[in-house]
Amino acid sequence: MIAIGEASRLSGVSIETIRYYEREGIISKAVRTASGRRAYSDTEISELRFIKRCRNLGFSIQDAVALRNLADAPSDACETVERLGSKHLSDVQAKLAELRKLEKALVELVANCAKGQSDCPMLDALKAR
Amino acid sequence: MIAIGEASRLSGVSIETIRYYEREGIISKAVRTASGRRAYSDTEISELRFIKRCRNLGFSIQDAVALRNLADAPSDACETVERLGSKHLSDVQAKLAELRKLEKALVELVANCAKGQSDCPMLDALKAR
DNA sequence: GCTTGCTTCTGTAGTTACTACAGGATGCAT
DNA sequence: ATGCATCCTGTAGTAACTACAGAAGCAAGC
Incomplete structure (x- = not known):
């Protein structure tokens, strides 16, 4: 033990x-x-x-528990597992797409900053509508 | 009002x-x-x-508040703003890298599933050490 | 003037998945 | 016997909201 x-x-x-x-x-x-x-x-x-x-x-955690329960249950586990996996995969891919956009926006923001102007283009960008 | x-x-x-x-x-x-x-x-x-x-x-929220305060304060705001922006950008990039690995792992997991074997390769993969 | 229905108010509790104590008991080696 | 590591319970804190309940206010139509 x-x-x-x-x-x-x-x-x-x-x-x-x-x-x-x-x-x-x-x-x-x-x-x-x-x-x-x-x-x-x-x-x-x-x-x-x-x-x-x-x-x-x-x-x-909820999904983890579901998967663990499936690991013990024999029949049609695989289907459910695939469903959970695919769902999670598309969530991950959506998040990836969002983050890529975010990265692009931040790169631009920071790049403007680096030009060393007197007022701050990044703040201006955040303020703009 | x-x-x-x-x-x-x-x-x-x-x-x-x-x-x-x-x-x-x-x-x-x-x-x-x-x-x-x-x-x-x-x-x-x-x-x-x-x-x-x-x-x-x-x-x-903490960063948002800091940025907003900088938007009102004039002097050397830009430097601080750039620091916050760059820091956040590298956080985002780290998260992106992680998610890309995750996506790869999930794609493999789910792809195995789709082959329709009798026992579930995705569960096996999760169980394996 | 009254009713109806929308908006707003305060205050409290719930969400996710942990993490961080405090204060006390136990186990083990010297 | 002493010291130190490990363990116990119970509670509160984290981030950034979200979701009520129950009461009060406001505007329009009759």
């Missing part, structure tokens, strides 16, 4: 976050030792890692 | 958000009518629009 600190190291999820996940019912309640400390099995470490990987990919 | 609903329409900032900005000291307290309703001038509408534009560009 693995203590919470070790579980954190093994999974990459912080101690506070593990406790938070338990509190919120995102993972099931950990078994306790005689003195009340949480103890984890390899299975639970894998579960934490799974959630962590989903979060790194930008899935919401 | 302009009521809060009209101010919201003119600036694109929601009523609740305008009140929130006032509560938090992000904008100054609005003048009140005899009956206690908030009243706005054109100047204040412009201020709201300025903040809104900064927020749309992804600046934090």
